[in-house]
Amino acid sequence: xxQRRILIVDDHPAMRRAVSEMLARVLPDALVDxxxxxxxxxxxxxxxxxxxVLLDLGLADRSGWDVLRDVRRACxxxxxLVMSLQPEEIYGAPxxxxxxxxxxxxxxxxEDLAAAVTRALSNSPAQ
Amino acid sequence: xxxxxxxxxxxxxxxxxxxxxxxxxxxxxxxxxxxSYFGLYSTDGRILDFNQAALDLAGLGRxxxxxxxxxxxxxxxxxxxxxxxxxxALERAAGGEAVRVETxxxxxxxxxxxxxxxxxxxxxxxxxxxxxxxxxVDITTRKTIEMQLAHSERRFAEAQRVxxxxxxxxxxxxxxxxxxxxLYEIYGLAxxxxxxxxxxxxxxxxxxxxxxxxxxxxxxxxxxxxxxxDHRVVRPDGEVRMLHTRGEVIADPRGKPMRMTGxxxxxxxxxxxxxxxxxxxxxxxxxxxxxxxxxxRLDAIREEERRAIARExxxxxxxxxxxxxxxxxxxxxxxxxxxxxxxxxxxxxxDHLIDDTLGIVRRITAELRPALLDDLGLVAAIxxxxxxxxxxxxxxxxxxxxxxxxVPVAAGEALVLFxxxxxxxxxxxxxARARNVVVRLDLAATEVTLTIADDGRGxxxxxxxxxTSLGLVGMQERALVLxxxxxxxxxxxxxxxxxxxLPRTDPR
Numbered sequence: 001x002x003q004r005r006i007l008i009v010d011d012h013p014a015m016r017r018a019v020s021e022m023l024a025r026v027l028p029d030a031l032v033d034x035x036x037x038x039x040x041x042x043x044x045x046x047x048x049x050x051x052x053v054l055l056d057l058g059l060a061d062r063s064g065w066d067v068l069r070d071v072r073r074a075c076x077x078x079x080x081l082v083m084s085l086q087p088e089e090i091y092g093a094p095x096x097x098x099x100x101x102x103x104x105x106x107x108x109x110x111e112d113l114a115a116a117v118t119r120a121l122s123n124s125p126a127q
Numbered sequence: 128x129x130x131x132x133x134x135x136x137x138x139x140x141x142x143x144x145x146x147x148x149x150x151x152x153x154x155x156x157x158x159x160x161x162x163s164y165f166g167l168y169s170t171d172g173r174i175l176d177f178n179q180a181a182l183d184l185a186g187l188g189r190x191x192x193x194x195x196x197x198x199x200x201x202x203x204x205x206x207x208x209x210x211x212x213x214x215x216a217l218e219r220a221a222g223g224e225a226v227r228v229e230t231x232x233x234x235x236x237x238x239x240x241x242x243x244x245x246x247x248x249x250x251x252x253x254x255x256x257x258x259x260x261x262x263x264v265d266i267t268t269r270k271t272i273e274m275q276l277a278h279s280e281r282r283f284a285e286a287q288r289v290x291x292x293x294x295x296x297x298x299x300x301x302x303x304x305x306x307x308x309x310l311y312e313i314y315g316l317a318x319x320x321x322x323x324x325x326x327x328x329x330x331x332x333x334x335x336x337x338x339x340x341x342x343x344x345x346x347x348x349x350x351x352x353x354x355x356x357d358h359r360v361v362r363p364d365g366e367v368r369m370l371h372t373r374g375e376v377i378a379d380p381r382g383k384p385m386r387m388t389g390x391x392x393x394x395x396x397x398x399x400x401x402x403x404x405x406x407x408x409x410x411x412x413x414x415x416x417x418x419x420x421x422x423x424r425l426d427a428i429r430e431e432e433r434r435a436i437a438r439e440x441x442x443x444x445x446x447x448x449x450x451x452x453x454x455x456x457x458x459x460x461x462x463x464x465x466x467x468x469x470x471x472x473x474x475x476x477x478d479h480l481i482d483d484t485l486g487i488v489r490r491i492t493a494e495l496r497p498a499l500l501d502d503l504g505l506v507a508a509i510x511x512x513x514x515x516x517x518x519x520x521x522x523x524x525x526x527x528x529x530x531x532x533x534v535p536v537a538a539g540e541a542l543v544l545f546x547x548x549x550x551x552x553x554x555x556x557x558x559a560r561a562r563n564v565v566v567r568l569d570l571a572a573t574e575v576t577l578t579i580a581d582d583g584r585g586x587x588x589x590x591x592x593x594x595t596s597l598g599l600v601g602m603q604e605r606a607l608v609l610x611x612x613x614x615x616x617x618x619x620x621x622x623x624x625x626x627x628x629l630p631r632t633d634p635r
Contacts, residue, residue, distance in 0.1 A: 012446040018453040025457065057502070058442060065502065085445045085489060086498060090511050094503050106449040107485040110456030 009041030057084035072099035220246035291393035315362030333359035559583025
């Protein structure tokens with residue numbers, strides 16, 4: 001089985017660490033890397049092969065919505081799981097409309113996040 | 128008449144007694160039958176004879192007056208100077224001069240009689256003055272009327288002075304303009320400074336009002352109609368007065384204007400007060416505008432601070448809680464089986480606490496500045512707010528959006544409408560006791576209208592007028608800043624409708 005490559009784009013260091021650790025536990029074979037800004041995240045997401053990008057909406061340097069659109073335009077097939085603190089019932093549909101593969105409301109359980117990641121990977125065309 | 132009578136008697140004999148002797152009792156009867164007063168005096172001022180009318184006036188018999196002086200008669204109670212004056216006239220007549228005097232005498236029985244008297248010298252053949260003959264006529268009635276007229280004129284002038292009203296009359300054909308005293312006062316002119324012509328009047332009218340005046344007066348003359356108008360006049364010292372003028376045209380039977388009369392009311396003080404009031408209102412409007420701008424600025428600052436706080440709470444506390452939740456999950460997964468139920472229960476409690484705290488963070492940030500208003504736009508924000516309101520209060524909250532907006536509402540307008548919605552829903556929750564709320568957004572090309580209608584108990588109209596506590600003024604101020612308006616419709620028992628209208632601007 002080919003190694004899964006996952007990129008976390010979030011400007012909160014503790015958040016990146018916690019998500020990385022969670023992914024390491026759930027997907028021990030995956031390669032997980034991090035970007036700390038929207039600009040760096042976009043550059044790496046577009047410039048390298050990824051199976052999944054975990055993108056936070058609330059970035060400080062630029063809007064997560066813009067990063068999402070730019071990623072989607074450059075890589076139409078790349079799976080992008082968008083995260084934010086906003087409730088899923090409000091943000092879920094608009095985020096998917098904007099090009100995300102799925103939406104995860106931060107504050108959900110680790111199991112739910114793991115399930116969302118797994119589901120997004122399984123839908124990824126790279127699969 | 129009396130003078131001519133006395134003059135025609137210039138050549139009558141020296142004494143009346145002689146004349147009576149000569150002419151017979153017929154002449155005596157004639158004199159006594161006159162209702163004018165007749166008297167004959169010696170040149171040294173003694174009474175030689177009075178006719179009956181004069182005796183009646185004095186209330187004396189003939190024998191009581193003959194040989195006495197005029198000043199000795201009971202005529203002069205309280206006015207001895209009149210007697211002296213008549214004695215003076217008598218002396219002058221004795222010196223050869225015909226003298227006419229208007230005088231007054233006190234009737235012994237009471238009352239004053241005004242007399243127009245003439246003193247005429249009688250001469251002998253050699254031309255020497257031998258006697259003085261006096262005739263007088265009672266002019267009390269005329270005098271009384273004259274005095275009443277003068278009094279009435281004084282009162283009229285006084286009334287004009289008090290009311291600052293002047294009257295005028297213009298004889299159109301001869302171009303003679305006559306002014307009342309008060310009108311001179313109003314124009315600040317002495318009598319000789321006004322030439323009494325229409326052109327002279329026009330030259331005093333304020334230059335900016337002259338054409339208007341010519342037009343008004345011309346039209347009134349042409350149509351023979353009354354007129355009322357206001358115009359300014361300029362006094363010689365440059366002071367401007369405002370006159371309220373009424374006039375009317377008097378025409379001859381064929382309709383040709385003969386005279387124009389009217390009055391001018393000096394309304395300068397009122398006019399000045401009005402102008403001061405207007406200036407004051409202007410100042411008030413300006414300061415109100417400044418206050419409004421200040422309020423808008425404060426509101427913008429407040430919104431910016433709210434946005435910053437919301438971001439901080441979201442990014443720091445929200446993220447930290449999320450991380451804690453993930454870390455706690457990792458910790459729980461690694462708890463050794465020996466850790467026991469107590470540790471697992473404690474971890475579960477921590478997880479719940481984190482969930483609750485995250486809920487609080489979401490609520491605080493949403494209230495401070497709902498991110499979805501910026502992220503998803505006004506429509507989504509309204510829908511979320513309505514759903515949130517419904518679940519918090521149990522009041523059914525329906526949202527109608529019509530028609531589907533082709534262009535998103537600009538951020539500034541969206542924020543104002545959203546804040547008005549929040550305020551209105553807060554009022555519904557606190558006061559309305561409603562069961563249903565309908566929130567409606569109408570997006571027209573040039574205007575966006577947000578209506579929040581509840582079926583609650585309504586607001587008393589009196590309360591609506593003074594309802595600062597309900598945040599109504601705040602809603603209106605928010606809308607006013609963007610050139611919009613908020614109206615409240617309510618009556619006890621029939622619910623409340625808040626309608627906000629904003630003009631639409633380009634969202635970019």
